[in-house]
Amino acid sequence: MINQPPAHSTDxxxxxxxxxxxxxxxxxxxxxxVQLSQTVPNAIRQWQxxxxxxxxFGFQEWLDERAPDxxxxxxxxxxxxxxxxxxxxxxxxxxxxxxILCLITAGTWMDAIATLPKAxxxxxxxxPHIYTLVRVLEEQMQVQIYGYLRHDQLVExxxxxxxxxxxxxxxxxxxxxxxxxxxxxxxxxxxxQPAAILRPTTASPERTPIPQIQARFTNLLPQLRSATxxxxxxxxxxxxxxxLTDPELANWVYQIPVETRxxxxxxxxxxxxxxxxxxxxxxxxWPRNSPGC
Amino acid sequence: MGSASRYWRLVRIDAAGQRxxxxxxxxxxxxxxxxxxLVSQSAAPDAQIQKELIRLLRDESVSGDSNNLHTTxxxxxxxxxxxxxxxxxxxxxxxxCLRCFISHxxxxxxxxxxxxxxxxxxxxxxxxxxxxxxxxGQARSANNSSQYRSLASEILQTFDPDRAGLSTxxxxxxxxxxxxxxxxxxxxxxxASDWAILNDTSPDQLRRILSDFHALTRVEIEQDCHLxxxxxxxxxxxxxxxxxxGILKGKEECRTPTPDQLTRIAQSLNQQAHLNLSNERIMSxxxxxxxxxxxxxxxxxxxxxxxxxxxxxxTQAIAGEMQAPEPAADFEEQNEFLxxxxxxxRNCLDQAIEQVTSDRVTYLERKRQxxxxxxxxxxxxxxxxxxxxxxxxxxxxxxQFQVSRLIKLKEFRADIRQRLLNLLGDRILDKARDYADPSxxxxxxxxxxxxxxxxxxxVFHAAAAAAAVAKHHPLNSLFARRLCLHLDTRRGAS
Numbered sequence: 001m002i003n004q005p006p007a008h009s010t011d012x013x014x015x016x017x018x019x020x021x022x023x024x025x026x027x028x029x030x031x032x033x034v035q036l037s038q039t040v041p042n043a044i045r046q047w048q049x050x051x052x053x054x055x056x057f058g059f060q061e062w063l064d065e066r067a068p069d070x071x072x073x074x075x076x077x078x079x080x081x082x083x084x085x086x087x088x089x090x091x092x093x094x095x096x097x098x099x100i101l102c103l104i105t106a107g108t109w110m111d112a113i114a115t116l117p118k119a120x121x122x123x124x125x126x127x128p129h130i131y132t133l134v135r136v137l138e139e140q141m142q143v144q145i146y147g148y149l150r151h152d153q154l155v156e157x158x159x160x161x162x163x164x165x166x167x168x169x170x171x172x173x174x175x176x177x178x179x180x181x182x183x184x185x186x187x188x189x190x191x192x193q194p195a196a197i198l199r200p201t202t203a204s205p206e207r208t209p210i211p212q213i214q215a216r217f218t219n220l221l222p223q224l225r226s227a228t229x230x231x232x233x234x235x236x237x238x239x240x241x242x243x244l245t246d247p248e249l250a251n252w253v254y255q256i257p258v259e260t261r262x263x264x265x266x267x268x269x270x271x272x273x274x275x276x277x278x279x280x281x282x283x284x285x286w287p288r289n290s291p292g293c
Numbered sequence: 294m295g296s297a298s299r300y301w302r303l304v305r306i307d308a309a310g311q312r313x314x315x316x317x318x319x320x321x322x323x324x325x326x327x328x329x330x331l332v333s334q335s336a337a338p339d340a341q342i343q344k345e346l347i348r349l350l351r352d353e354s355v356s357g358d359s360n361n362l363h364t365t366x367x368x369x370x371x372x373x374x375x376x377x378x379x380x381x382x383x384x385x386x387x388x389x390c391l392r393c394f395i396s397h398x399x400x401x402x403x404x405x406x407x408x409x410x411x412x413x414x415x416x417x418x419x420x421x422x423x424x425x426x427x428x429x430g431q432a433r434s435a436n437n438s439s440q441y442r443s444l445a446s447e448i449l450q451t452f453d454p455d456r457a458g459l460s461t462x463x464x465x466x467x468x469x470x471x472x473x474x475x476x477x478x479x480x481x482x483x484x485a486s487d488w489a490i491l492n493d494t495s496p497d498q499l500r501r502i503l504s505d506f507h508a509l510t511r512v513e514i515e516q517d518c519h520l521x522x523x524x525x526x527x528x529x530x531x532x533x534x535x536x537x538x539g540i541l542k543g544k545e546e547c548r549t550p551t552p553d554q555l556t557r558i559a560q561s562l563n564q565q566a567h568l569n570l571s572n573e574r575i576m577s578x579x580x581x582x583x584x585x586x587x588x589x590x591x592x593x594x595x596x597x598x599x600x601x602x603x604x605x606x607x608t609q610a611i612a613g614e615m616q617a618p619e620p621a622a623d624f625e626e627q628n629e630f631l632x633x634x635x636x637x638x639r640n641c642l643d644q645a646i647e648q649v650t651s652d653r654v655t656y657l658e659r660k661r662q663x664x665x666x667x668x669x670x671x672x673x674x675x676x677x678x679x680x681x682x683x684x685x686x687x688x689x690x691x692x693q694f695q696v697s698r699l700i701k702l703k704e705f706r707a708d709i710r711q712r713l714l715n716l717l718g719d720r721i722l723d724k725a726r727d728y729a730d731p732s733x734x735x736x737x738x739x740x741x742x743x744x745x746x747x748x749x750x751x752v753f754h755a756a757a758a759a760a761a762v763a764k765h766h767p768l769n770s771l772f773a774r775r776l777c778l779h780l781d782t783r784r785g786a787s
Contacts, residue, residue, distance in 0.1 A: 027543055034536045047529040066708055068652050069715075107493020110590050111501045139489035141544045150731070183707045187738055190711045191718065193729040 022142035023065075029057040030141060039082040041258040044230075048105075049085050055105040055134035056091050058143025063096065067186055070097045078126070083254040087231070087244060090117050092126045098194040102128035105136055109146065112175040118237065119244050121163070121171055126244070127151065129197040132185065133178060147178035148185045152197050169232040169240055207242040213249065224256050297337040300324050300346075301389075304396040305430050306422050312400075315430060320393060323386035343394075344454045349387035385432060388449060391459070392428055395445045398463035399426050406477070414480040415685075415692025424472045444470065456577070457584075465584075474546065481694045487583035488547035492529060494586060496521050502589050517582055519566040523558045524550075524579060550576065634721045638744070639775070641716035642709075646779045649709045663699060666690075668780060670700045676767045676777040706772065710741055717741075745772040 025033075033053035037046045056079055063072055078084040078092040091103035102120050114133060119126045131154070133146040154177070163171045179185070217224070220234050231240060231253070243249045301321035302314050325332055327349075328342060403418040403426065411417055428443045448466050452459060467473065468484055477484060485493075494502075496518040503514045528550060535541040550558070555572040562568040562575075570578070650668075658664030666688045673679040673687060681693040690696055714737065718724040727733050747770060767777060 030536065030543065034533065037533060038537070043530050044526070047525070047533060050533055065653075065656050066704060068656070069648070069712060106495070108490075108498070110586075110593060111498050112593070113498075113501065115495075115497065137483070137485070137489075138492065139485060139544070139547050140483050142483075152731075183704065184735070186707070187711050187714075187734065188731065191714050191728050191734055191738075192731060193724065196729050196731060 022137070022140075022144055023058045023062050025054060025058055025061070025141045025143060029061070030054070033057060036079065036085070040086040041254075041256075042086070045086055048089050049079070051105045051107075051136050051138065052079050052085070052089070052091050052103070054136045054138065054141075055103050055143060056094070058136070059094075059103055059132070059134055059145065062143070062145055062182075067190065070189055072096050083247070083250040084244075086254050087250060088117050088119050088126065090120050090126075092120060092128065094128075097189050099129040099189060099197070100199070101130050101132055102126070103132050103134050105134050107136060107138065109133065109135070109175055114173045114175050114178065115170050116173060118165060118169045118171055119241075121154070123241060123244055124200050127199055129194070129199055130185070130188070131178075145182040145185065147175070147180040148182070148188075149173075149178045150188065150197050151199055153177070165237070167232065168230065169237060207245070208236070208238045210242075210246075210249075213239055213242060221256070224253075225258060296335065297324065297328070297332050297342075299394050299397045300337075300342065300391075301393055302397075303393045303428065303430050304400045304426065305428050306426055310419060310423070312419070312422065312426075317389055317393060317430075319432070320386060320389040323383075324390055339394075339460070340454070340458060343391070343459045346387045346391050347452065347454050349383050350391065350449070352384060389432065391449055392445045394459060395448055395463055396426065396428055398460050399444065399467060402464055402467045406482075410477075410480070410482045413692070413694045413697070414482055415694065416476075416480050421473065421476065424476060425467055425470055456581075461584075471546075478544075480692065481698070486547050487580060488528070488549065490583050490586050491521065491524055491579060492532075492547060494521070496525075499582070499586075502586065505589065505592075506585065516566075516568065517578065519562060519568060520558075520570075520575065520578055521582065523561040523565065526561050527554050527557045550579070637721055638717070641713050641720065642745070642771075642775055643779065644716055645709045645713040646776055648712055649705065650776075650779060650783075653705065657699075667699055668783065670696060671705075671776070672780045674700070674702070674768075675773040676780065678767055706745075709772075710738065710745065714738060714741060745770060747771050 033050050036053040037050035040046055040049050056074065056077070060072055060074070063070055073095040074080065077094045078088050078090070084092070090105070094101045094103060104114065104116055104120075106115075116131065117126075120131070121127065129151055131149045131151070133148065135144040135146045136142075137144070157177050161174075163173070165171055216235065216239065223229050223234055224231075231243075235243075243253055301317050301324050303317055303320075304312065304314050307313055327345065331337055331342065400418075400422075403421045406421060407416070407418040425444050428445045444466065448459075448463055451466075452462050457465075469486065474484060474486075499521050500514060500518050503509050503517060509517075528547075531554065532541065532547070552572060555575050558575055559570055559572060562570060650671075654664040654667060657667050669688050670684050673684045674681075679687070681696045685691065685693055685696045688696070690699070714728075714734075718728055722728075722737075727737055767773060
């Protein structure tokens with residue numbers, strides 16, 4: 001606990017940074033980030049998607065400058081698939097060299113806690129080799145590679161401090177689990193053998209039977225459409241896990257037309273669909289596709 | 294907190310740009326008259342003084358027109374005409390005292406900026422003074438708006454002694470000053486605005502942070518979180534829309550919320566959290582939250598600003614090379630495998646140097662047409678032992694930080710080292726054993742770093758080391774030597 005700060009605190013330099021190790025974003029990258037943000041219907045998710053996009057482009061720019069010897073493949077990453085950008089507040093499935101990365105974005109970590117979506121820890125299709133924290137200074141259009149955590153290190157930490165889930169489908173991790181030296185991240189990416197980091201591939205989370213989810217969604221449609229609540233407030237984690245690991249479900253959630261309270265400058269890009277009809281048509285079991293990620 | 298003389302000595306700059314502290318006689322007399330008992334105290338009670346001065350300044354018992362000597366209502370003290378005269382003069386004098394105090398605070402802010410960023414970023418307090426220390430020292434009526442508007446007068450207009458001390462208010466206004474912000478940006482320093490800070494912080498983070506301030510109740514904290522959420526809903530949406538519409542491009546300062554935005558925030562709060570707040574209340578609460586976030590940041594830093602850029606000054610790290618030669622025998626023991634494969638190690642090193650240098654030149658050329666300056670700077674540093682300041686002058690940059698940013702020495706060396714490790718793994722070392730365990734890999738990285746820093750000549754006197762720094766001798770490590778060879782090859786080839 002700290003006292004109310006002195007009334008005469010005069011430290012001017014409380015939120016200033018020298019700009020030496022920041023990555024500058026170009027107007028082009030900013031434009032693309034804005035465009036990407038428009039692919040998700042919910043206004044609140046739009047800002048997060050925008051920041052995640054800035055983080056992704058900044059991260060790629062950083063690799064461009066420091067390590068053009070590393071191959072980057074972003075074609076399968078969650079940010080570029082609107083249904084998943086809509087559901088997960090992170091950039092999953094980014095391939096750098098032999099490793100799979102997940103980028104977590106924020107404007108600040110000054111309270112020394114990193115918040116990660118539950119999906120990137122519990123659901124194998126979304127679990128990376130390396131979690132990377134990327135700080136986005138949106139006002140200045142700069143990005144900082146803040147820190148990273150290998151999956152093997154996460155597992156080790158969890159053995160002594162098991163993670164507690166929050167009510168909104170996230171885990172909070174102590175920032176000191178992360179290595180804040182981005183040069184060491186490059187060392188691992190360039191030189192470490194992939195076998196050094198094991199990713200879970202077979203864990204099967206508890207899932208809700210599809211008919212149950214369908215029923216729940218029918219009841220919740222008004223709330224889903226008004227976007228006043230996040231999914232985590234309306235559904236259980238088992239429901240959420242089911243949606244995330246079933247591409248058809250994920251797409252269906254994405255298609256739910258969202259009403260906007262404030263006047264939008266763009267026409268709604270998502271045509272209204274007759275949801276109850278759609279649900280009826282889908283009463284037979286859905287085909288199993290390969291995981292979307 | 295300080296002596297009372299701050300209330301009658303005005304700090305300003307004259308026409309020649311010189312800093313002066315003038316004693317304003319009438320302000321001094323006025324202060325002695327109003328605060329006779331406080332003058333002798335070594336630490337003047339600022340809050341009390343400022344409250345009283347503000348009260349005198351804003352005394353409404355006389356109308357604003359300086360020519361109108363009639364009172365519209367009985368004055369608080371007496372109703373005589375001479376008192377009306379005194380009250381008007383009192384306002385002017387109270388303003389004078391406050392302006393003096395403000396000038397000291399503004400000067401302090403400039404001094405702090407200089408001490409934190411000045412050397413690396415190439416500016417002094419004198420560069421900053423003209424932007425903010427612009428009170429001309431003339432006596433004037435506090436209310437006449439057609440006259441010269443200094444930063445001090447802006448500060449006086451908006452200051453509310455019930456909300457914060459004047460020092461805090463001055464610091465806030467200086468920090469938000471647009472021209473200063475611009476100046477700092479041009480010199481590579483970014484001070485985030487309140488509205489950016491609010492944008493960057495999530496309600497969950499705010500809740501955790503505010504819970505550390507024990508003077509706040511749970512209800513207040515929840516209210517603040519709702520408020521932040523409402524702010525995000527409106528402000529972020531607008532900002533994104535403006536970017537989309539092309540109204541905002543690139544770096545754009547987060548401006549103060551408009552009345553329309555405040556109204557919409559109020560609406561959202563009403564709908565979402567059943568809170569009824571006026572626009573003014575919303576604005577002042579948001580500013581208070583931003584201030585609390587700033588305080589928290591200072592608190593977690595232990596009060597000191599971490600001057601990361603100076604700590605990481607590569608020139609210091611590399612100068613250290615020259616003072617610590619490793620005796621040849623120890624080195625051999627530590628790095629026996631490297632010693633055994635010495636020639637191959639050197640070949641891999643040369644290759645890594647060539648790869649990374651080429652990649653950097655390509656990138657810098659493509660981004661900012663700075664390929665050649667980069668090479669020149671590298672050469673000047675490693676092969677001629679020049680300082681950052683000298684290099685800046687030679688390659689046409691204005692400040693050290695620009696050179697640091699151009700060559701990023703630590704990163705350059707790290708990248709060469711890592712690519713060297715890759716090559717060694719392919720050719721010499723047992724990848725399966727040494728590269729499959731993160732801690733072994735780090736250990737290897739450190740040993741390679743030691744090898745690169747090895748002094749090529751083991752006979753290296755302390756005197757020579759000192760002389761080399763002064764007299765522009767090349768750096769003497771293995772790394773520097775091979776790099777200089779490569780740079781010479783490039784020059785010869787081009």
